[in-house]
Amino acid sequence: MFEAKAPKLRIVRPSVGADRDGRDRWRDRPSYSATYAREWRDLCAFLRARFGPGPPDPEDVAQQAFFKLGELEGAERIESPRAFVFRVAINLMLDERRSQARVSRTLDASAPLLAIDSEETPDLERSLIAKQQMGLLEKVVQGLPDRHRQYLLANRLEGQSFVAIAERFGVSQSLVRKTVEEALAVCQRALIHGTADYRGLSRERSRRS
Amino acid sequence: MNEAVDPDSPIGRTARAWALAVVGEDFPPERSRRFGAWLDADPLHRRAYEQAEAVVMMLGALRTSTASEPARRPAPRWRVPAVVAAGGLLAACLALAVVALPGPAYETPAGQSRQIALADGSQITLAPGSRLRAASRWRPRALSLDRGEAFFVVAHQGGQPFTVQAGDALVRVVGTRFNVHRGAGRAVRVEVEQGVVQVSNRPDSQDGAVTLRAGQTVVADGRGLTLGTLDQAQSAGGWRQGRLAYDDAFLAEVVADLNRYSRQPLAIGSPATGRLKVTAAFDVAQAERFVAELPRVLPVRLTSDGHGGRILVAADPNRAPEPRAP
Numbered sequence: 001m002f003e004a005k006a007p008k009l010r011i012v013r014p015s016v017g018a019d020r021d022g023r024d025r026w027r028d029r030p031s032y033s034a035t036y037a038r039e040w041r042d043l044c045a046f047l048r049a050r051f052g053p054g055p056p057d058p059e060d061v062a063q064q065a066f067f068k069l070g071e072l073e074g075a076e077r078i079e080s081p082r083a084f085v086f087r088v089a090i091n092l093m094l095d096e097r098r099s100q101a102r103v104s105r106t107l108d109a110s111a112p113l114l115a116i117d118s119e120e121t122p123d124l125e126r127s128l129i130a131k132q133q134m135g136l137l138e139k140v141v142q143g144l145p146d147r148h149r150q151y152l153l154a155n156r157l158e159g160q161s162f163v164a165i166a167e168r169f170g171v172s173q174s175l176v177r178k179t180v181e182e183a184l185a186v187c188q189r190a191l192i193h194g195t196a197d198y199r200g201l202s203r204e205r206s207r208r209s
Numbered sequence: 210m211n212e213a214v215d216p217d218s219p220i221g222r223t224a225r226a227w228a229l230a231v232v233g234e235d236f237p238p239e240r241s242r243r244f245g246a247w248l249d250a251d252p253l254h255r256r257a258y259e260q261a262e263a264v265v266m267m268l269g270a271l272r273t274s275t276a277s278e279p280a281r282r283p284a285p286r287w288r289v290p291a292v293v294a295a296g297g298l299l300a301a302c303l304a305l306a307v308v309a310l311p312g313p314a315y316e317t318p319a320g321q322s323r324q325i326a327l328a329d330g331s332q333i334t335l336a337p338g339s340r341l342r343a344a345s346r347w348r349p350r351a352l353s354l355d356r357g358e359a360f361f362v363v364a365h366q367g368g369q370p371f372t373v374q375a376g377d378a379l380v381r382v383v384g385t386r387f388n389v390h391r392g393a394g395r396a397v398r399v400e401v402e403q404g405v406v407q408v409s410n411r412p413d414s415q416d417g418a419v420t421l422r423a424g425q426t427v428v429a430d431g432r433g434l435t436l437g438t439l440d441q442a443q444s445a446g447g448w449r450q451g452r453l454a455y456d457d458a459f460l461a462e463v464v465a466d467l468n469r470y471s472r473q474p475l476a477i478g479s480p481a482t483g484r485l486k487v488t489a490a491f492d493v494a495q496a497e498r499f500v501a502e503l504p505r506v507l508p509v510r511l512t513s514d515g516h517g518g519r520i521l522v523a524a525d526p527n528r529a530p531e532p533r534a535p
Binding site: 042048050083087091094134142153157161162163177181184188191192200 | 213226228232237238241242244245248261264265266267268271
């Protein structure tokens with residue numbers, strides 16, 4: 001009844017590409033320089049088109065975004081490196097704009113007092129609103145039909161391109177684009193009206209409960 | 210600056226397509242020039258784009274909450290209803306009335322196991338004396354094993370992860386058959402019968418996660434993760450066929466398991482007794498015989514607690530162990 005068992009096999013976790021302090025960072029990976037080489041030009045051109053020549057200088061912001069990517073520990077599960085640098089750069093630009101707008105508004109006494117926009121809203125209230133909006137958005141996303149939710153999250157959370165999602169799910173790229181656009185439209189409408197409305201989705205609307 | 214552009218108007222649709230193309234498609238510099246020209250053509254274009262981009266950025270920030278990651282220890286509940294006058298890019302009054310919706314919980318009494326079929330086609334066998342629950346109604350594939358043991362046959366669902374949290378251990382899987390055991394202490398044992406799962410002992414990240422293949426097992430405890438292999442006597446989730454197997458396990462762990470199968474509880478007299486090591490394989494039906502034989506192999510004896518329960522206490526060190534059966 002009590003038989004002897006073979007001893008357990010113990011395996012020490014291997015550390016891949018760790019630098020001197022034992023941490024594996026993105027900047028030490030080959031894919032980091034590959035991303036840099038491939039996306040740098042696209043990101044700078046995009047920032048210039050979207051936010052103008054600056055200040056802040058689009059190249060400076062792109063530089064900061066790549067620096068943040070390099071500082072990430074390799075094991076951290078992030079979206080595609082391309083999506084990461086685009087997202088970080090856009091956020092840096094928006095933050096910068098907000099603080100610039102605050103300064104100029106303080107200096108410009110003729111600014112309309114009743115302007116209700118993000119620059120005027122105090123931080124605390126803005127973060128409260130953001131929290132509420134995130135809660136609503138989460139609920140809306142969870143209520144999407146499976147296909148819409150899966151493609152949207154693959155694109156937005158994992159930063160996968162429409163081509164990659166099409167390959168992963170074995171569907172056409174145009175179906176992926178259409179599905180993600182429909183899902184985003186639901187989110188936009190929900191945030192404007194404060195309530196979820198799943199009309200306009202192709203195929204059945206199957207809400208999961 | 211902030212009146213919402215109708216997302217279903219032609220401009221709203223074009224703006225949405227641009228906002229998604231940035232990460233969804235190739236965006237070479239020529240395309241950025243066309244994009245810039247479109248933005249500059251009409252202030253309404255820019256406003257519509259900024260509003261679409263804001264929602265896109267919010268979706269990217271959902272990461273911790275929606276991506277089917279298991280809940281941190283206190284299960285998330287939907288926030289209380291609130292009415293907030295909203296400024297921001299989407300000037301809107303949000304009237305949220307969201308109900309608290311905890312996920313379903315499954316519990317088994319001592320001596321009784323239970324089959325659970327999830328809506329996604331996954332099958333779970335919950336061992337006796339166990340408790341399993343979903344993190345929330347919206348995330349039926351994020352489960353938490355509060356106590357006991359369960360065997361999972363996970364259905365593939367378009368790359369959506371299936372996760373089981375047990376104490377500090379997090380098991381992440383795409384489609385496979387595996388077993389999770391949560392004992393009396395901090396140790397959590399995961400056994401894989403088929404497929405591949407990832408186990409980490411930090412519920413908030415997959416940092417340092419180990420990948421487990423069929424026939425492998427891992428024990429996660431406060432010190433880290435220890436990989437091992439299953440032998441035949443310990444096939445994953447063998448308890449489903451009424452087979453219990455232990456390899457150099459603490460007596461306390463074995464007794465905790467036995468108590469999930471028996472209505473007649475067995476207690477352990479002292480922590481030192483609980484730390485005695487046991488290697489054994491037996492049938493649940495033979496559990497009583499196993500308990501009766503314990504004094505022959507371990508320095509313990511069985512006494513009564515005077516209320517119908519039994520206690521395993523350290524044997525009198527001066528007394529010779531009971532003679533072994535031939």
